Amino acid sequence: HREAHRRGLARVDAGQPSRLTGRRLEMTALHASGREMPVELTITHLPDHGLFTAFIRDLTDQKRTEAALQRSxxxxxxxxxxxxxxxxxxxxxxxxxxxxxxxxxxxxxxxxxxxxxxxxxxxxxxxxxxxxxxxxxxRQDQGGEGKAACDVGETIVGMLEMLQRSLTRRIEVTTQVAQELWPTLINRSEFEDCLLNLAINARDAMPDGGMLVIEAGKVVITPEYRRVDPNLAAGDYVVVSVTDTGTGIPGDILDRIFEPFFTTKERGKGTGLGLSMAYGFAKRSGGHLRVYSEMGVGTTFRLYLPRLAGAVEVPMAVEEVRLPRGSETILVVDDEPHLAEIAGEFLKELGYSTIVCTDPLEALGVLEQRDDIDLLFTDVVMPRGIDGFTLEHRARDLGRRCRVVFTSGFTGYAHNRPGEASVLHRHLLIKPYGKAELARLVRDVLDDPEETDRP
Ligand SMILES: Nc1ncnc2c1ncn2[C@@H]1O[C@H](COP(=O)(O)OP(=O)(O)OP(=O)(O)O)[C@@H](O)[C@H]1O
Ligand SMILES: [Mg+2]
The missing domain is CATH 1.20.5 (Single alpha-helices involved in coiled-coils or other helix-helix interfaces)
Structure with missing residues (x-):
């Protein structure tokens, strides 16, 4: 664009009006990391001083929020x-x-x-x-018709037998329910319908059999996370994940699956209402339903249900003080710039030195150049054919002694790679994660004496 720039300047010098000045422009700019980003650009000409002032604002946040809101x-x-x-x-x-x-x-x-x-x-x-x-x-009633305090974990366990019967024998169902799950305020039979719908979808995605994993855990959504997804208010949630090892959902239809009547099944096989019901239930309960999918690997649906208030609150400040800290050097890799930035901030606040990369290629370069990285904290799925596992293997090839913690929104890997399952399970941080989970897992992995012996 250099030539166009020169021509434009010459025009202004000749006293002609410029097409750029005095207007608010939206365009795409190149970030130093190589990523393209939407920006707002306003240029003002101050002819008396022979000067231009330019005002550039990064619109990435705004665009993402707009898109998410538009969808909902x-x-x-x-x-x-x-x-x-x-x-x-x-x-x-x-x-x-x-x-x-x-x-x-x-x-x-x-x-x-x-x-x-x-x-x-x-x-x-x-x-x-x-x-x-x-x-x-x-039905938009948030009023609480049929809502009651519900132990989600207990409900899941109670449904297990029925679920197993609704699926084929080639599908192995496992459940993992966290200890001392928070209570939620939901309509229990709607929750059961929702879970059944997700399980049946999973069955349909695994015609040749596979695994269905239902997990229930606790998660704290921090205000920082609202920047990534405005659909979830900050607070405590019980999260129910339903993961299959099925076909996965193609990216181009991922945005549409929650729409009523959207189905890819043949006539008579599906009406396209299962997920819209599940979504409606999540919204009515004050929560959210998210999907993570990977073609050919599987799909995770994550249902967020707000914790029933009234239980004993742990004040944030107290928890903050107790978080384990450290001073090691950590390489943070995530192709989602916001998540990378947040993880970097969390770790810095905990005392660690951090290097943050949003481009896996760049991360590869850092691993090659520096041998003082103590821990690699990386996203699993990333573009350019370099995933978290590639980074890990490269670090080992280089003889680096760094430890590895993976992070992903999708939990299927742990179940899909039997050989690595136990290791992965311990070192996988599920997105979205809070500062506390990150602090604990990173410290655990850094302190684990067995880790040094790993090849
Ligand atoms: N676990 C999954 N794996 C792969 N694709 C899925 C999965 N869950 C949903 N889908 C896709 O999303 C579409 C919509 O799902 P939804 O449950 O709303 O409708 P349906 O299953 O087609 O019909 P119904 O649930 O009304 O019988 C499905 O047709 C399928 O293409
Ligand atoms: Mg369905």
């Missing part, structure tokens, strides 16, 4: 629309079914007619079931 607003609008239609439809079906039932009695003697009426009635009932599910997606 779209779902909300669709919810209102389908809600209205479903309601009318339900009434119509009620009239049809009611009259059919009356007719059933009148034609009781006529076997053929009886059969016809029974078939029609059956269809009307199926229609009613469909509208019930639609209404369940669109």
């Amino acid at each position: 607003q779209k779902l909300e609008v669709v919810g209102h629309l389908t809600g209205g239609i479903a309601h009318d439809f339900n009434n119509l079906l009620g009239i049809i079914a009611g009259n059919l039932e009356l007719l059933q009695r009148s034609v009781a003697e006529d076997e053929k007619a009886s059969k016809r009426v029974a078939t029609a009635l059956n269809s009307a009932r199926r229609g009613a079931d469909l509208t019930r599910r639609l209404l369940s997606f669109s």
Whole structure:
């Protein structure tokens, strides 16, 4: 763009108006890390002084927030629309079914007619079931109908047998429920429906069998995380993850799967309402439903349910003081700049020296140049064909003695690589993570005496 720049300057020098000055422009700029970013640019010409002032603002945050809000607003609008239609439809079906039932009695003697009426009635009932599910997606009542304190872990364990029966024998179901899970305020039977829907989707994604892992744990969403995803308010949550080792969801449809009637299944196999119901349930409960998927590896759905207030709160300040600290050097790698930055900040506050990379290639360079890295904290899935495992193996090849902690939003790896499962399980930090989890895991790995012997 140098030539265009020179021409523009010459025009201004000649006293002609510039096309750039005095306007607010939005364009793409190149960040020092090589990443492209959206920016706002305003240039003002001060002819008396022969000067230009330029004001550049990074719009990455704003764009991301807008996109996320747009998606959830779209779902909300669709919810209102389908809600209205479903309601009318339900009434119509009620009239049809009611009259059919009356007719059933009148034609009781006529076997053929009886059969016809029974078939029609059956269809009307199926229609009613469909509208019930639609209404369940669109119902916006946060008021608390049917809500009660619920131990999510207990509910999951209670459903296990039923779940196993709904799946094929080639699917192995395991559950992991954290100790002393917080209580939540939810409609228990809706939660069960939601879990069943997720499990059935997982089954459909694993026609040749596989693993289904249902986990329940606790997570603290920090205000920093709201910058990444405005859909979750800061606070304490119980998180239920449902992970399969199935086909994965292609990136181009990932944005649409929560929409009602969006389905990739053949006619009659799916109505595309399962996930919209699950999403509606999450929203009604004051939480959120997120998806992480990796083609050919599997999918994790993560359901966030707010902790029921009233339980004993641990004041943040006290916890802060008790967090384990250190002074080692840590290389942080994540292609999501915000997450990399946040992890870097957390670790710096805990006393560590940090090097933060948002480009896995750059991280590879750092590993090659420096032998004083004590710990590699890396995202698993990254672009450019370099994932967290590649970085780990490169560090070993170079004879580096650094320890490794992986982080990912997707939990399938631990279950997919049997050989590495136990190691990975201990060294995998699930996104999103709080400062406390990061501090503890990093310290644990750095202090583990067995770690030094690893090749
Ligand atoms: N675990 C998963 N793995 C792969 N793809 C999935 C998974 N879960 C959902 N999907 C995709 O998302 C789409 C929408 O899912 P949703 O549950 O809303 O509808 P459905 O399963 O197609 O139909 P229904 O649940 O109403 O019977 C599915 O058709 C499928 O393409
Ligand atoms: Mg489904």
